[in-house]
Amino acid sequence: MLRTLLHLLLVLFLAAAIPGGPLADDAFERAQRDYEQLLNQDGVQYRSAWLGTIERFEHYYLNYAESHQAPQAMFNSAEAYLRLHQLSGKSYDLEQSLSTYRTLPRRYPDHKLASQSAYMAGYIYEQHKNDILLAVRHYEQLIERFPESDAAVRALQRLDDLGDIARSPLALAAQQRSQTSPTVTRTALAQPDRDPGSSPKSAQLVNVDTFSNQDYTRAVMRFADANGDVTFKKHWLREDRSLNMPPRLFIDIFDAQLAGDMENIVLDNTHLQGVRMAQYDSDTVRVVFDINSVSDFKVFVLQNPVRVVVDLTSDPEPDPMAITRNLLQAAKKAPPEPVITAERPAAASPSPPSDSNLVNDPSKLPAEGGRLQLASLEPHSLSLAKQLGLGINTVVIDPGHGGRDPGAVGHRGLKEKDVVLDVSRRAAEYLRRNSDLNVLLTREKDEFLPLEARTAFANTHRADLFVSVHTNAFRDSSVHGIETYYLNITSDPRAMEVAARENSISQRNVSDLQNILNDLMMNSKISESSVMAQVIHNDLYQGVRRHHPETRNAGIKKAPFYVLIGAQMPSILVELGFITNPREGALMATENYRQMLAENMARGIIRYAENHD
Numbered sequence: 001m002l003r004t005l006l007h008l009l010l011v012l013f014l015a016a017a018i019p020g021g022p023l024a025d026d027a028f029e030r031a032q033r034d035y036e037q038l039l040n041q042d043g044v045q046y047r048s049a050w051l052g053t054i055e056r057f058e059h060y061y062l063n064y065a066e067s068h069q070a071p072q073a074m075f076n077s078a079e080a081y082l083r084l085h086q087l088s089g090k091s092y093d094l095e096q097s098l099s100t101y102r103t104l105p106r107r108y109p110d111h112k113l114a115s116q117s118a119y120m121a122g123y124i125y126e127q128h129k130n131d132i133l134l135a136v137r138h139y140e141q142l143i144e145r146f147p148e149s150d151a152a153v154r155a156l157q158r159l160d161d162l163g164d165i166a167r168s169p170l171a172l173a174a175q176q177r178s179q180t181s182p183t184v185t186r187t188a189l190a191q192p193d194r195d196p197g198s199s200p201k202s203a204q205l206v207n208v209d210t211f212s213n214q215d216y217t218r219a220v221m222r223f224a225d226a227n228g229d230v231t232f233k234k235h236w237l238r239e240d241r242s243l244n245m246p247p248r249l250f251i252d253i254f255d256a257q258l259a260g261d262m263e264n265i266v267l268d269n270t271h272l273q274g275v276r277m278a279q280y281d282s283d284t285v286r287v288v289f290d291i292n293s294v295s296d297f298k299v300f301v302l303q304n305p306v307r308v309v310v311d312l313t314s315d316p317e318p319d320p321m322a323i324t325r326n327l328l329q330a331a332k333k334a335p336p337e338p339v340i341t342a343e344r345p346a347a348a349s350p351s352p353p354s355d356s357n358l359v360n361d362p363s364k365l366p367a368e369g370g371r372l373q374l375a376s377l378e379p380h381s382l383s384l385a386k387q388l389g390l391g392i393n394t395v396v397i398d399p400g401h402g403g404r405d406p407g408a409v410g411h412r413g414l415k416e417k418d419v420v421l422d423v424s425r426r427a428a429e430y431l432r433r434n435s436d437l438n439v440l441l442t443r444e445k446d447e448f449l450p451l452e453a454r455t456a457f458a459n460t461h462r463a464d465l466f467v468s469v470h471t472n473a474f475r476d477s478s479v480h481g482i483e484t485y486y487l488n489i490t491s492d493p494r495a496m497e498v499a500a501r502e503n504s505i506s507q508r509n510v511s512d513l514q515n516i517l518n519d520l521m522m523n524s525k526i527s528e529s530s531v532m533a534q535v536i537h538n539d540l541y542q543g544v545r546r547h548h549p550e551t552r553n554a555g556i557k558k559a560p561f562y563v564l565i566g567a568q569m570p571s572i573l574v575e576l577g578f579i580t581n582p583r584e585g586a587l588m589a590t591e592n593y594r595q596m597l598a599e600n601m602a603r604g605i606i607r608y609a610e611n612h613d
Contacts, residue, residue, distance in 0.1 A: 403448025411585025426598030481552030536604030543600030
């Protein structure tokens with residue numbers, strides 16, 4: 001009996017171990033039957049049933065990776081996630097589908113489904129994520145890698161269809177005009193005939209502001225008569241050598257007119273030649289970006305007033321002499337005397353806070369002299385990372401509001417714009433005295449600066465950190481405390497209310513913004529920003545609490561702030577306290593308290609910069 005049992009177990013073990021063996025075949029067939037049943041099912045669809053089927057396919061290709069049916073199981077898993085996304089609308093399902101489609105050609109490059117998976121990845125970028133740049137890249141890679149496949153034929157057709165979109169008469173005419181002269185100048189585009197006495201019934205594009213350095217450009221399209229919203233579609237076109245046209249990003253803005261005095265913009269960048277504008281048809285404005293080399297772009301809408309923002313980035317040109325120059329510059333500085341400090345535990349990088357582990361309880365804050373405690377503010381030798389130019393070198397501090405925008409108004413008419421400008425100036429002065437950081441302010445005086453221009457300032461100056469400084473406000477004047485934010489989606493009503501106030505929009509607009517925020521944050525420094533928020537918030541809160549024990553820790557939170565969108569470096573928004581609270585408002589009116597806020601915030605910046613190295 002025992003011998004028979006052992007023999008049976010051995011048979012079962014060998015069957016399971018053989019790729020494509022009986023047990024493996026049975027597992028695949030069960031998953032396939034379940035999938036076909038879901039596809040043929042009418043009426044109510046249950047997410048749990050789809051996830052269960054996907055899990056069976058995933059279990060199969062992970063455990064029987066060498067089976068001849070493993071590629072089909074992986075393909076089915078990707079396809080099922082895509083179908084589930086179409087039912088649920090959840091971005092998670094779409095990302096899982098895309099990831100699986102992209103993995104299959106790498107894992108099974110010789111299988112017939114590899115080319116089809118590569119095509120589906122491009123299709124998702126084009127049709128579901130509206131990311132034409134990445135779609136074109138995937139289609140072109142597919143054609144190069146699988147030139148004889150049916151999928152390559154379909155990819156070529158998609159590229160041709162995308163290319164035809166841009167060949168409008170006005171765009172071709174503008175290109176031909178630019179070719180007649182060896183130098184391009186700022187000339188007005190021809191305008192469609194329009195009744196001078198009529199008033200525009202649709203949005204009117206009146207200006208395009210640009211903020212640039214050699215590898216980054218932010219373009220902001222501004223409108224009149226937009227009635228609160230604009231609708232657009234973005235397209236990416238490959239270089240057309242037959243027409244002598246460079247790669248182009250173009251944006252069609254619907255129900256829009258072009259102002260009569262708009263001119264082309266010429267830029268001297270390694271990645272962008274310029275921006276052209278034309279009236280594509282009677283109700284559509286087309287804005288064309290002529291590209292030299294762009295690695296990524298984002299297009300999004302900000303409200304009140306409505307504007308369309310375009311961020312274009314390219315990989316910076318390598319500078320082979322940069323490290324040598326930095327080492328020579330560091331060598332010129334005489335090494336300072338070593339600073340003797342008390343022995344402390346070695347500093348370790350803090351973990352980013354999660355929803356369930358935010359530092360909201362003062363008892364959970366690091367103790368004085370504990371983990372990540374600032375060792376010294378005396379002059380210190382440059383770290384190797386600093387000498388090589390690899391550490392944190394440039395910090396941009398952004399005093400919120402200004403000019404015609406007073407921000408929140410609180411105790412005895414105290415204005416947020418005045419408090420944060422003073423605190424930011426003091427923090428910058430402290431940093432310049434006590435660190436090697438290069439410190440810049442987005443505004444040095446009482447002037448208005450649009451939110452999108454503040455982020456562009458940090459990006460064009462190649463900042464390594466961005467700190468936007470504000471004071472809080474609430475209808476209940478008893479609410480008080482210090483809180484810090486980093487960019488992310490939130491379901492916290494209070495955080496959404498703060499974002500709405502700082503963005504000067506309604507909470508409904510905040511909800512709309514969160515629907516598109518996933519795509520905008522794909523390359524953002526979310527994890528690093530959350531760590532920076534924790535370090536700076538803890539230093540600020542602890543420093544103030546030391547002299548004002550009644551100070552409340554309002555916590556580290558996440559929310560969709562306009563001023564943080566598109567930042568290419570770790571970025572946070574600090575709320576110094578509630579200007580509408582009588583006690584905190586009165587304190588903010590004093591120089592001593594503002595100096596305390598500035599110094600402790602600056603200490604947090606230094607501490608993060610030192611630990612980041």
